[in-house]
Amino acid sequence: MTATQTANRTAVAQSLTLDNLVKTYSSRGREEFKAVKGIDLSIEPGELVALLGPSGCGKTTTLRMIAGLETVTSGQIRIGDRTITDLPPGKREVGVGFESYALYPPLSIRENLAYGLKARKVKGAGALVDSIAQRLEMQDLMDLRPAGLSSGQKQRVALARALVRNPPVLLLDEPLSHLDASARQRVRRELKMLQREFGYTTIVVTHDQVEALSLADRLAVMDGGVIQQFGTPDEVFDDPANLFVAGFVGEPQINVVDGVLRRDGDDTVVEIGGGTLKVDVLGVADGTEVKIGIRPQDASIVSGVAGPGQISASVEYFEHLMEFGQAKISVAGGASLLIQTPARDHYRPHDRCALTAPASRIYLFDRESGLRLR
Ligand SMILES: Nc1ncnc2c1ncn2[C@@H]1O[C@H](COP(=O)(O)OP(=O)(O)OP(=O)(O)O)[C@@H](O)[C@H]1O
Numbered sequence: 115m116t117a118t119q120t121a122n123r124t125a126v127a128q129s130l131t132l133d134n135l136v137k138t139y140s141s142r143g144r145e146e147f148k149a150v151k152g153i154d155l156s157i158e159p160g161e162l163v164a165l166l167g168p169s170g171c172g173k174t175t176t177l178r179m180i181a182g183l184e185t186v187t188s189g190q191i192r193i194g195d196r197t198i199t200d201l202p203p204g205k206r207e208v209g210v211g212f213e214s215y216a217l218y219p220p221l222s223i224r225e226n227l228a229y230g231l232k233a234r235k236v237k238g239a240g241a242l243v244d245s246i247a248q249r250l251e252m253q254d255l256m257d258l259r260p261a262g263l264s265s266g267q268k269q270r271v272a273l274a275r276a277l278v279r280n281p282p283v284l285l286l287d288e289p290l291s292h293l294d295a296s297a298r299q300r301v302r303r304e305l306k307m308l309q310r311e312f313g314y315t316t317i318v319v320t321h322d323q324v325e326a327l328s329l330a331d332r333l334a335v336m337d338g339g340v341i342q343q344f345g346t347p348d349e350v351f352d353d354p355a356n357l358f359v360a361g362f363v364g365e366p367q368i369n370v371v372d373g374v375l376r377r378d379g380d381d382t383v384v385e386i387g388g389g390t391l392k393v394d395v396l397g398v399a400d401g402t403e404v405k406i407g408i409r410p411q412d413a414s415i416v417s418g419v420a421g422p423g424q425i426s427a428s429v430e431y432f433e434h435l436m437e438f439g440q441a442k443i444s445v446a447g448g449a450s451l452l453i454q455t456p457a458r459d460h461y462r463p464h465d466r467c468a469l470t471a472p473a474s475r476i477y478l479f480d481r482e483s484g485l486r487l488r
């Protein structure tokens with residue numbers, strides 16, 4: 115029997131819904147702290163959602179509330195049409211990959227992994243455990259005892275343990291953070307495939323955007339206890355909702371410079387450093403001071419003097435990185451931008467150049483709120 119066949123005993127995939135979820139921490143003598151500020155999230159059955167955000171933004175707190183390890187200050191959590199907000203953890207049917215280290219010391223890793231399955235008299239438990247172990251590259255750990263495992267090994271055990279339990283909802287908090295770079299990539303792929311095969315509705319917390327972009331069906335980008343944007347990786351990358359999301363997702367980071375919007379007949383342009391670039395926005399008045407976001411991959415430069423629709427600049431430095439190059443340029447007025455250049459092009463410091471970018475790839479943001487202007 116394959117792992118997949120064994121796992122087909124799993125309950126049908128379930129949706130997971132968070133409704134205006136709030137967590138306020140209060141401790142004696144200290145001001146209340148709102149770690150999660152009213153999160154709405156609607157996750158489809160079997161979907162893998164990555165929760166991505168900087169340290170302290172409330173990712174773990176959100177996951178712990180769903181798992182029942184943290185009380186909810188207000189709001190609701192539902193699995194399918196079952197409200198689980200106030201149920202004890204054991205009654206929620208949620209698998210967590212972060213209670214990792216609660217293993218039975220006298221048992222081997224194999225026995226630890228099979229323990230819950232055998233208690234429930236699940237057929238084929240041994241085969242399922244061994245098959246998952248193989249795919250997570252941990253066969254050599256199976257006969258060891260939990261004491262003395264490295265943090266990366268413990269992490270794989272925790273992941274395997276969460277996966278074998280057949281939960282309709284699976285929550286993983288930084289499941290790969292202790293693995294070395296190459297194991298991390300391989301285990302990431304296996305994790306995604308196992309999640310697909312088993313059909314668990316899954317949230318993976320990470321602050322690594324490559325991990326988030328490669329794993330997720332949809333991405334919830336979080337900052338300051340608030341979900342800033344929820345969408346497919348392409349939507350989040352191509353159509354950022356605000357300056358925070360634009361800056362957090364994308365490597366190298368998006369360039370952000372100040373400029374002024376001008377309407378010139380039928381054309382709408384932004385003025386940057388004495389030149390203008392056409393933009394694709396409708397709802398912004400002539401003369402509005404804006405923040406302008408241009409990704410290094412979207413802009414291009416050519417050597418020489420700027421023509422119409424281009425901005426004149428000079429090269430600060432240039433790095434040739436084999437498949438492509440990176441030029442840091444400065445435009446009149448002092449703003450600097452990083453531009454990705456084609457492999458064949460070479461530049462030297464102080465070279466004059468001209469900057470251009472397609473109108474549809476220039477993002478405008480409100481200077482005060484950081485919200486996208488469209
Ligand atoms: N028990 C607690 N009491 C008071 N404040 C807490 C408690 N747990 C977390 N916090 C605060 O809530 C905020 C969110 O913490 P959380 O652990 O959810 O962040 P995170 O997004 O998981 O960060 P990281 O990426 O560093 O793990 C932080 O400012 C943290 O200091």
Ligand SMILES: [Mg+2]
Pocket residue numbers: 173174175287
């Ligand atoms: Mg955390």
